[in-house]
Amino acid sequence: MVPLLQAIKSIIPVTAQEEELIGTLFKKRGYSKESFFVSEGEVCKYVGFIVEGVMRFYINDNGEEKTYGFIKENSFISNYGSFVPQTPSLQNIQALEDCRLYVISHADLQKFYRDVQHGERLGRLVIEQVFIQMLQDLNSFYTDTPEMRYDKFLTQNADLRQRIR
Amino acid sequence: MVPLLQAIKSIIPVTAQEEELIGTLFKKRGYSKESFFVSEGEVCKYVGFIVEGVMRFYINDNGEEKTYGFIKENSFISNYGSFVPQTPSLQNIQALEDCRLYVISHADLQKFYRDVQHGERLGRLVIEQVFIQMLQDLNSFYTDTPEMRYDKFLTQNADLRQRIR
Numbered sequence: 001m002v003p004l005l006q007a008i009k010s011i012i013p014v015t016a017q018e019e020e021l022i023g024t025l026f027k028k029r030g031y032s033k034e035s036f037f038v039s040e041g042e043v044c045k046y047v048g049f050i051v052e053g054v055m056r057f058y059i060n061d062n063g064e065e066k067t068y069g070f071i072k073e074n075s076f077i078s079n080y081g082s083f084v085p086q087t088p089s090l091q092n093i094q095a096l097e098d099c100r101l102y103v104i105s106h107a108d109l110q111k112f113y114r115d116v117q118h119g120e121r122l123g124r125l126v127i128e129q130v131f132i133q134m135l136q137d138l139n140s141f142y143t144d145t146p147e148m149r150y151d152k153f154l155t156q157n158a159d160l161r162q163r164i165r
Numbered sequence: 166m167v168p169l170l171q172a173i174k175s176i177i178p179v180t181a182q183e184e185e186l187i188g189t190l191f192k193k194r195g196y197s198k199e200s201f202f203v204s205e206g207e208v209c210k211y212v213g214f215i216v217e218g219v220m221r222f223y224i225n226d227n228g229e230e231k232t233y234g235f236i237k238e239n240s241f242i243s244n245y246g247s248f249v250p251q252t253p254s255l256q257n258i259q260a261l262e263d264c265r266l267y268v269i270s271h272a273d274l275q276k277f278y279r280d281v282q283h284g285e286r287l288g289r290l291v292i293e294q295v296f297i298q299m300l301q302d303l304n305s306f307y308t309d310t311p312e313m314r315y316d317k318f319l320t321q322n323a324d325l326r327q328r329i330r
Contacts, residue, residue, distance in 0.1 A: 081300035084293050090304060113286070120285035121278070124292060128249050131296045135246035138303075139255060 001026070003074060004049045004102045011125055012118035025112050026102040031055075037077065037093035037101075044082035044089050046103035050075055053099025054163055058092050069137075070096075070160055076126055077101075096164055166191070168239060169214045169267045176290055177283035190277050191267040196220075202242065202258035202266075209247035209254050211268035215240055218264025219328055224256050234302075235261075235325055241291055242266075261329055 001023050008014055008022065026049070031037060037055055038044040050073045057069040057079075071077045082089035086106060104112065113119045140149055154161060166188050173179055173187065191214070196202060202220055203209040215238045222234040222244075236242045247254035251271060269277065278284045305314055319326060 080293075081297060081304075084297055113289075118285075120283075120289050124278075124285050124289040127289060127292055127296060128245075131292060131299075132246060132249055134296075139246075 001102065003051050007049060007074060007076075008122060012116075012122045014116065014118075018116050021115055022112070025108040026104045029101050029103045031095040031099040031101065033095055033098050035095050037095065038079050038082065038089045039092050040090060041088050042082075043086055044079040044093075046105060047076060047078040047083060047109060048101040048103040050077055051100045051102065053095060053097045053101075054160060055093050055099060056096050056164070058094070059090065060092070065092075070157065070164060072157075072160065072163075076130075080127065080130060166267065168216050172214060172239060172241075173287060177281075177287045179281070179283075183281050186280055187277070190273040191269045194266050194268045196260040196264040196266065198260055198263050200260050202260065203244050203247065203254045204257050205255060206253050207247075208251055209244040209258075211270060212241060212243040212248060212274060213266040213268040215242055216265045216267065218260060218262045218266075219325060220258050220264060221261050221329065222256055222258055230257075235322065235329060237322075237325060237328075241295075245292065245295060 004026060005014070005019060005022065014022070029046075029048070031053070037046075037048065040060060050071060052073050054070055054072040055077060056067050057071075058065045058067040060066075077093065079089050079091055079093060081087075081091075083106065109123075113123055116122075140152065144152070169191060170179070170184060170187065179187070194211075194213070196218070202211070202213065205225060215236060217238050219235055219237040220242060221232050222236070223230045223232040225231075242258065244254050244256055244258060246252075246256075248271065274288075278288055281287075305317065309317070
Protein backbone atom coordinates (compact mmCIF):
# COMPACT_ATOMS: atom_id res chain seq x y z
CA MET A 1 0.00 0.00 0.00
CA VAL A 2 3.03 2.31 0.52
CA PRO A 3 3.59 3.43 -3.12
CA LEU A 4 -0.15 4.12 -3.56
CA LEU A 5 -0.31 6.17 -0.35
CA GLN A 6 2.81 8.05 -1.39
CA ALA A 7 1.23 8.87 -4.76
CA ILE A 8 -2.00 10.05 -3.11
CA LYS A 9 -0.12 12.07 -0.46
CA SER A 10 1.91 13.81 -3.15
CA ILE A 11 -1.40 15.31 -4.35
CA ILE A 12 -3.57 15.74 -1.21
CA PRO A 13 -3.04 15.57 2.57
CA VAL A 14 -4.37 12.35 4.15
CA THR A 15 -5.01 11.68 7.86
CA ALA A 16 -4.00 8.41 9.58
CA GLN A 17 -7.68 7.44 9.76
CA GLU A 18 -8.11 8.12 6.05
CA GLU A 19 -5.02 6.00 5.31
CA GLU A 20 -6.78 3.08 6.98
CA LEU A 21 -9.93 3.69 4.97
CA ILE A 22 -7.92 3.86 1.73
CA GLY A 23 -6.35 0.53 2.73
CA THR A 24 -9.79 -1.08 2.82
CA LEU A 25 -11.15 0.56 -0.38
CA PHE A 26 -8.24 -0.39 -2.65
CA LYS A 27 -7.64 -4.12 -3.18
CA LYS A 28 -4.47 -5.89 -4.32
CA ARG A 29 -4.82 -7.47 -7.74
CA GLY A 30 -2.33 -9.25 -9.97
CA TYR A 31 -2.55 -9.39 -13.76
CA SER A 32 -0.42 -12.07 -15.38
CA LYS A 33 1.33 -11.22 -18.64
CA GLU A 34 -1.17 -10.90 -21.53
CA SER A 35 -4.24 -10.85 -19.27
CA PHE A 36 -6.65 -7.94 -19.54
CA PHE A 37 -7.36 -5.02 -17.20
CA VAL A 38 -10.38 -4.42 -19.43
CA SER A 39 -11.39 -5.81 -22.82
CA GLU A 40 -13.54 -4.37 -25.56
CA GLY A 41 -17.27 -4.78 -24.88
CA GLU A 42 -16.80 -5.14 -21.11
CA VAL A 43 -17.49 -2.36 -18.57
CA CYS A 44 -14.23 -1.15 -16.99
CA LYS A 45 -14.59 -2.13 -13.32
CA TYR A 46 -11.65 -0.37 -11.71
CA VAL A 47 -9.36 2.56 -11.42
CA GLY A 48 -5.99 0.99 -10.70
CA PHE A 49 -2.62 2.09 -9.44
CA ILE A 50 0.26 0.13 -10.95
CA VAL A 51 2.86 -0.92 -8.37
CA GLU A 52 4.82 -3.10 -10.78
CA GLY A 53 4.58 -3.75 -14.51
CA VAL A 54 3.45 -2.09 -17.69
CA MET A 55 0.16 -2.23 -19.60
CA ARG A 56 -0.72 -1.27 -23.13
CA PHE A 57 -3.83 0.36 -24.59
CA TYR A 58 -5.03 -0.84 -27.99
CA ILE A 59 -8.07 -0.98 -30.24
CA ASN A 60 -9.12 -3.73 -32.60
CA ASP A 61 -9.33 -2.19 -36.06
CA ASN A 62 -10.91 -4.91 -38.22
CA GLY A 63 -8.76 -7.59 -36.65
CA GLU A 64 -5.61 -5.48 -36.50
CA GLU A 65 -4.41 -4.45 -33.03
CA LYS A 66 -3.54 -0.75 -32.95
CA THR A 67 -1.56 0.21 -29.86
CA TYR A 68 -1.92 3.83 -28.79
CA GLY A 69 -0.45 4.02 -25.31
CA PHE A 70 1.41 2.47 -22.40
CA ILE A 71 1.15 3.01 -18.64
CA LYS A 72 3.75 1.77 -16.18
CA GLU A 73 4.34 1.54 -12.42
CA ASN A 74 3.56 4.47 -10.12
CA SER A 75 0.71 5.64 -12.32
CA PHE A 76 -3.06 5.51 -12.10
CA ILE A 77 -4.75 3.54 -14.88
CA SER A 78 -8.31 3.19 -16.12
CA ASN A 79 -10.41 3.41 -19.21
CA TYR A 80 -12.24 6.50 -17.99
CA GLY A 81 -14.50 6.55 -21.07
CA SER A 82 -15.95 3.25 -19.83
CA PHE A 83 -15.38 3.52 -16.07
CA VAL A 84 -16.96 6.95 -15.45
CA PRO A 85 -20.30 6.36 -17.24
CA GLN A 86 -20.07 2.56 -16.60
CA THR A 87 -20.63 1.73 -20.26
CA PRO A 88 -18.89 -0.96 -22.36
CA SER A 89 -15.26 -0.28 -23.25
CA LEU A 90 -14.28 0.30 -26.89
CA GLN A 91 -10.62 -0.30 -26.09
CA ASN A 92 -8.44 -2.99 -24.54
CA ILE A 93 -5.94 -2.62 -21.71
CA GLN A 94 -3.58 -5.59 -21.50
CA ALA A 95 -0.68 -6.50 -19.20
CA LEU A 96 2.62 -6.65 -21.11
CA GLU A 97 4.41 -8.09 -18.08
CA ASP A 98 3.17 -9.70 -14.88
CA CYS A 99 1.65 -6.68 -13.11
CA ARG A 100 0.78 -5.86 -9.49
CA LEU A 101 -1.90 -3.23 -8.91
CA TYR A 102 -4.12 -1.74 -6.26
CA VAL A 103 -7.60 -1.32 -7.68
CA ILE A 104 -10.73 0.49 -6.50
CA SER A 105 -14.24 -0.29 -7.74
CA HIS A 106 -16.71 2.34 -8.96
CA ALA A 107 -18.81 1.99 -5.77
CA ASP A 108 -15.76 2.22 -3.49
CA LEU A 109 -14.45 5.25 -5.38
CA GLN A 110 -17.72 7.04 -4.56
CA LYS A 111 -17.04 6.20 -0.86
CA PHE A 112 -13.51 7.55 -1.29
CA TYR A 113 -14.93 10.81 -2.70
CA ARG A 114 -17.43 11.02 0.15
CA ASP A 115 -15.29 10.01 3.13
CA VAL A 116 -11.77 11.27 2.35
CA GLN A 117 -11.76 15.01 3.03
CA HIS A 118 -9.80 15.99 -0.07
CA GLY A 119 -10.87 12.97 -2.13
CA GLU A 120 -12.84 15.03 -4.65
CA ARG A 121 -9.78 17.21 -5.18
CA LEU A 122 -7.66 14.15 -5.96
CA GLY A 123 -10.32 12.96 -8.41
CA ARG A 124 -10.48 16.32 -10.14
CA LEU A 125 -6.70 16.65 -10.45
CA VAL A 126 -6.20 13.09 -11.73
CA ILE A 127 -8.92 13.39 -14.38
CA GLU A 128 -7.68 16.85 -15.42
CA GLN A 129 -4.23 15.39 -15.93
CA VAL A 130 -5.52 12.44 -17.96
CA PHE A 131 -7.71 14.76 -20.06
CA ILE A 132 -4.90 17.25 -20.76
CA GLN A 133 -2.48 14.43 -21.63
CA MET A 134 -5.03 13.07 -24.06
CA LEU A 135 -5.55 16.47 -25.70
CA GLN A 136 -1.77 16.81 -26.10
CA ASP A 137 -1.48 13.32 -27.60
CA LEU A 138 -4.33 14.10 -29.99
CA ASN A 139 -2.71 17.34 -31.01
CA SER A 140 0.60 15.57 -31.57
CA PHE A 141 -1.27 13.01 -33.65
CA TYR A 142 -2.58 15.74 -35.97
CA THR A 143 0.51 17.95 -36.15
CA ASP A 144 3.59 15.69 -35.76
CA THR A 145 4.86 13.10 -38.22
CA PRO A 146 4.86 9.45 -37.04
CA GLU A 147 8.68 9.73 -36.73
CA MET A 148 8.41 12.79 -34.45
CA ARG A 149 5.84 11.04 -32.31
CA TYR A 150 8.01 7.93 -32.04
CA ASP A 151 11.03 10.05 -31.03
CA LYS A 152 8.93 11.91 -28.44
CA PHE A 153 7.65 8.61 -27.07
CA LEU A 154 11.20 7.20 -26.77
CA THR A 155 12.46 10.35 -25.03
CA GLN A 156 9.60 10.29 -22.54
CA ASN A 157 9.73 6.51 -22.03
CA ALA A 158 13.38 5.51 -22.53
CA ASP A 159 13.06 2.62 -20.06
CA LEU A 160 9.98 1.19 -21.79
CA ARG A 161 11.85 0.54 -25.01
CA GLN A 162 13.42 -2.62 -23.60
CA ARG A 163 10.23 -3.79 -21.92
CA ILE A 164 7.65 -3.62 -24.72
CA ARG A 165 9.28 -5.65 -27.45
CA MET B 166 -26.76 35.08 -11.59
CA VAL B 167 -29.94 32.94 -11.24
CA PRO B 168 -29.35 30.52 -14.19
CA LEU B 169 -25.72 29.96 -13.11
CA LEU B 170 -26.74 29.26 -9.50
CA GLN B 171 -29.47 26.93 -10.72
CA ALA B 172 -26.94 25.03 -12.83
CA ILE B 173 -24.50 24.77 -9.92
CA LYS B 174 -27.24 23.75 -7.46
CA SER B 175 -28.42 21.02 -9.82
CA ILE B 176 -24.99 19.40 -9.23
CA ILE B 177 -23.98 20.31 -5.63
CA PRO B 178 -25.69 21.83 -2.58
CA VAL B 179 -24.75 25.49 -1.97
CA THR B 180 -25.30 27.53 1.21
CA ALA B 181 -26.59 31.15 1.18
CA GLN B 182 -23.11 32.35 2.14
CA GLU B 183 -21.56 30.37 -0.70
CA GLU B 184 -24.10 31.85 -3.12
CA GLU B 185 -22.80 35.28 -2.20
CA LEU B 186 -19.20 34.17 -2.70
CA ILE B 187 -20.07 32.68 -6.10
CA GLY B 188 -21.66 36.03 -6.98
CA THR B 189 -18.33 37.76 -6.40
CA LEU B 190 -16.13 35.15 -8.13
CA PHE B 191 -18.10 35.00 -11.39
CA LYS B 192 -18.25 38.24 -13.45
CA LYS B 193 -20.79 39.24 -16.10
CA ARG B 194 -19.26 39.46 -19.54
CA GLY B 195 -20.78 40.12 -22.96
CA TYR B 196 -19.34 38.85 -26.23
CA SER B 197 -20.65 40.61 -29.32
CA LYS B 198 -21.31 38.50 -32.43
CA GLU B 199 -18.04 37.30 -34.02
CA SER B 200 -15.87 38.29 -31.04
CA PHE B 201 -13.68 35.64 -29.40
CA PHE B 202 -13.97 33.84 -26.07
CA VAL B 203 -10.42 32.66 -26.82
CA SER B 204 -8.29 32.76 -29.96
CA GLU B 205 -5.45 30.56 -31.12
CA GLY B 206 -2.13 31.42 -29.48
CA GLU B 207 -3.77 33.11 -26.47
CA VAL B 208 -4.12 31.52 -23.01
CA CYS B 209 -7.78 30.78 -22.24
CA LYS B 210 -8.56 33.07 -19.28
CA TYR B 211 -11.95 31.85 -18.18
CA VAL B 212 -14.40 29.09 -17.58
CA GLY B 213 -17.71 30.61 -18.62
CA PHE B 214 -21.38 29.82 -18.18
CA ILE B 215 -23.49 30.89 -21.16
CA VAL B 216 -26.72 32.65 -20.13
CA GLU B 217 -27.65 33.66 -23.67
CA GLY B 218 -26.19 32.90 -27.10
CA VAL B 219 -24.19 30.24 -28.88
CA MET B 220 -20.47 29.89 -29.54
CA ARG B 221 -18.57 27.75 -32.00
CA PHE B 222 -15.25 25.91 -31.65
CA TYR B 223 -12.95 25.83 -34.67
CA ILE B 224 -9.33 25.33 -35.69
CA ASN B 225 -7.42 27.08 -38.44
CA ASP B 226 -6.21 24.37 -40.81
CA ASN B 227 -3.84 26.20 -43.19
CA GLY B 228 -6.20 29.14 -43.51
CA GLU B 229 -9.36 27.04 -43.61
CA GLU B 230 -11.68 27.29 -40.60
CA LYS B 231 -12.76 23.84 -39.43
CA THR B 232 -15.68 23.97 -37.02
CA TYR B 233 -15.92 21.03 -34.66
CA GLY B 234 -18.45 22.03 -32.02
CA PHE B 235 -21.03 24.42 -30.65
CA ILE B 236 -22.03 25.32 -27.09
CA LYS B 237 -25.20 27.22 -26.24
CA GLU B 238 -26.94 28.79 -23.24
CA ASN B 239 -27.14 26.97 -19.88
CA SER B 240 -23.81 25.26 -20.45
CA PHE B 241 -20.31 25.69 -19.10
CA ILE B 242 -17.70 26.59 -21.71
CA SER B 243 -13.91 26.70 -21.78
CA ASN B 244 -10.94 25.50 -23.71
CA TYR B 245 -9.82 23.19 -20.93
CA GLY B 246 -6.69 22.15 -22.84
CA SER B 247 -5.51 25.75 -22.53
CA PHE B 248 -7.28 26.87 -19.32
CA VAL B 249 -6.20 24.01 -17.02
CA PRO B 250 -2.43 24.12 -17.72
CA GLN B 251 -2.62 27.87 -18.64
CA THR B 252 -0.86 27.30 -21.97
CA PRO B 253 -1.67 28.91 -25.35
CA SER B 254 -4.84 27.72 -27.03
CA LEU B 255 -4.63 25.76 -30.29
CA GLN B 256 -8.30 26.40 -31.01
CA ASN B 257 -10.69 29.33 -31.36
CA ILE B 258 -13.99 29.87 -29.57
CA GLN B 259 -16.11 32.55 -31.24
CA ALA B 260 -19.53 34.06 -30.50
CA LEU B 261 -22.01 33.28 -33.29
CA GLU B 262 -24.59 35.60 -31.76
CA ASP B 263 -24.35 38.37 -29.16
CA CYS B 264 -23.69 36.30 -26.02
CA ARG B 265 -24.07 36.95 -22.28
CA LEU B 266 -21.90 34.91 -19.94
CA TYR B 267 -20.74 34.63 -16.36
CA VAL B 268 -17.01 33.96 -16.33
CA ILE B 269 -14.56 32.92 -13.62
CA SER B 270 -10.78 33.41 -13.87
CA HIS B 271 -8.23 30.68 -13.16
CA ALA B 272 -7.25 32.33 -9.84
CA ASP B 273 -10.88 32.76 -8.75
CA LEU B 274 -11.69 29.17 -9.68
CA GLN B 275 -8.98 28.04 -7.24
CA LYS B 276 -10.76 30.14 -4.56
CA PHE B 277 -14.05 28.50 -5.56
CA TYR B 278 -12.45 25.05 -5.12
CA ARG B 279 -11.02 26.08 -1.75
CA ASP B 280 -13.95 27.99 -0.23
CA VAL B 281 -17.10 26.31 -1.58
CA GLN B 282 -17.56 23.11 0.41
CA HIS B 283 -18.49 20.90 -2.55
CA GLY B 284 -16.62 23.00 -5.12
CA GLU B 285 -14.09 20.28 -5.91
CA ARG B 286 -16.95 17.87 -6.54
CA LEU B 287 -18.51 20.27 -9.05
CA GLY B 288 -15.12 20.65 -10.76
CA ARG B 289 -14.64 16.89 -10.97
CA LEU B 290 -18.12 16.23 -12.32
CA VAL B 291 -17.95 19.02 -14.93
CA ILE B 292 -14.56 17.93 -16.25
CA GLU B 293 -15.62 14.27 -16.26
CA GLN B 294 -18.63 15.21 -18.36
CA VAL B 295 -16.56 17.28 -20.83
CA PHE B 296 -13.97 14.49 -21.07
CA ILE B 297 -16.55 11.75 -21.66
CA GLN B 298 -18.37 13.87 -24.26
CA MET B 299 -15.08 14.40 -26.06
CA LEU B 300 -14.29 10.67 -26.04
CA GLN B 301 -17.75 9.96 -27.49
CA ASP B 302 -17.29 12.63 -30.19
CA LEU B 303 -13.88 11.20 -31.06
CA ASN B 304 -15.28 7.71 -31.28
CA SER B 305 -18.10 8.93 -33.49
CA PHE B 306 -15.49 10.67 -35.65
CA TYR B 307 -13.67 7.37 -36.21
CA THR B 308 -16.65 5.06 -36.56
CA ASP B 309 -19.54 7.08 -38.07
CA THR B 310 -19.77 8.48 -41.59
CA PRO B 311 -19.95 12.30 -41.92
CA GLU B 312 -23.67 11.90 -42.79
CA MET B 313 -24.32 9.92 -39.59
CA ARG B 314 -22.50 12.53 -37.52
CA TYR B 315 -24.47 15.36 -39.13
CA ASP B 316 -27.76 13.56 -38.47
CA LYS B 317 -26.73 12.92 -34.85
CA PHE B 318 -25.77 16.57 -34.45
CA LEU B 319 -29.13 17.75 -35.84
CA THR B 320 -31.06 15.38 -33.59
CA GLN B 321 -29.19 16.55 -30.51
CA ASN B 322 -29.27 20.25 -31.50
CA ALA B 323 -32.47 20.75 -33.48
CA ASP B 324 -32.80 24.36 -32.29
CA LEU B 325 -29.24 25.27 -33.33
CA ARG B 326 -29.92 24.54 -37.00
CA GLN B 327 -31.65 27.90 -37.44
CA ARG B 328 -29.10 29.81 -35.39
CA ILE B 329 -25.79 28.81 -36.92
CA ARG B 330 -26.30 29.61 -40.58
